[in-house]
Amino acid sequence: MTTKLQQKYEAVMLASAIGDTLGMPVESMKKEQIQKYTGGITEPIDAVLVKDEHGQLIKKDEFGPLKYWTRDLKKGEYTDDTYSAKAIAEALLEKGTNLEYITQRQVDIFNALKQPDGHIKGAWGGSTRIAFENINSGISPLEAGAENGIGTGPPMKMAPVGLYMHANLYHSSLPKLARNIGLTTHKDERAIAAGIVQADLVYRLLDDNISRDQFIDYAINSAKTNELPFDQTFIPEKGNITSKLEWIKENKNVSDDKAHEFLRSGSLVLEAYPFTIFMFQKYFDKPFKGLLKTINFGGDCDTTGAMFGALAGARHGYFFPEKWLEVLQDAKELKELGQEIYEIDKWRRECVDR
Numbered sequence: 001m002t003t004k005l006q007q008k009y010e011a012v013m014l015a016s017a018i019g020d021t022l023g024m025p026v027e028s029m030k031k032e033q034i035q036k037y038t039g040g041i042t043e044p045i046d047a048v049l050v051k052d053e054h055g056q057l058i059k060k061d062e063f064g065p066l067k068y069w070t071r072d073l074k075k076g077e078y079t080d081d082t083y084s085a086k087a088i089a090e091a092l093l094e095k096g097t098n099l100e101y102i103t104q105r106q107v108d109i110f111n112a113l114k115q116p117d118g119h120i121k122g123a124w125g126g127s128t129r130i131a132f133e134n135i136n137s138g139i140s141p142l143e144a145g146a147e148n149g150i151g152t153g154p155p156m157k158m159a160p161v162g163l164y165m166h167a168n169l170y171h172s173s174l175p176k177l178a179r180n181i182g183l184t185t186h187k188d189e190r191a192i193a194a195g196i197v198q199a200d201l202v203y204r205l206l207d208d209n210i211s212r213d214q215f216i217d218y219a220i221n222s223a224k225t226n227e228l229p230f231d232q233t234f235i236p237e238k239g240n241i242t243s244k245l246e247w248i249k250e251n252k253n254v255s256d257d258k259a260h261e262f263l264r265s266g267s268l269v270l271e272a273y274p275f276t277i278f279m280f281q282k283y284f285d286k287p288f289k290g291l292l293k294t295i296n297f298g299g300d301c302d303t304t305g306a307m308f309g310a311l312a313g314a315r316h317g318y319f320f321p322e323k324w325l326e327v328l329q330d331a332k333e334l335k336e337l338g339q340e341i342y343e344i345d346k347w348r349r350e351c352v353d354r
């Protein structure tokens, strides 16, 4: 029989991919553009392509640019978030916390997705592309990360680290592994810290039925403990993850629009990550509604969707329509990865019981 905890492990992998594929069609669009061209995302669809009367893609409209990073993707297909998370989960199962292997597994899939015209299927983020090409040219994983990598690369893919550490009861090892995985692509402390916090929150939500206030406090404490001070003199984007999470505590009940006005949901980790946490705590007991609302704010919405989905899967298990698994790319494999990581825990428990 599948236990509730096993379902949560599976749901972390699946819901993260579902959030990714829900946001995929409209990645980088503004809220108004999503409404105009789709009427609002309510289920998986093909990438949205806006064409003029000659069949040419429209490059901008009255709300701003239209970028089509995911233009070659179809309904249920996922992007870099899930390619990376899946590779990390597979690496952890195959060789444990070996950083070189965890990195190489991601680089292998990145290389395999390169198309003849030079573009890389899956809309890979800029810092990750730089870092993985660095690794291709022989630079070691801990040196490879992009210098000003302040994107969402680390938190978007870190959920399997939370699962793996939970299964092994290695909470004290979680920050170091999550930090090192983050560093392999991003050298900005905020991006790294968000990755650690995301893995930590997945771990925490699997275990306990914590209250909404406890969740916010836990997120802040995790950021305070793990986010290192850094010199902001040369960095255009000010602030840190800790201060954004503290803002959420003070403003936890403000309207979604108000929170979005302040936090925003672009691809900077200082925007997309805190906004995801705001929405997750706001819709703490209504995860499906919260996930769709988060995605429909646009911006880096495949990633806000993936990060929200991972947290919601850890707290609620299967909270999404299971018929979506019929269209989700690699649904069977993702579910099995969750299950196999859970089995580590089961094996340990059985040994202890003996």
Ligand SMILES: [Mg+2]
Pocket: 079, 080, 081, 122, 123, 302, 303
């Ligand atoms: Mg993506």
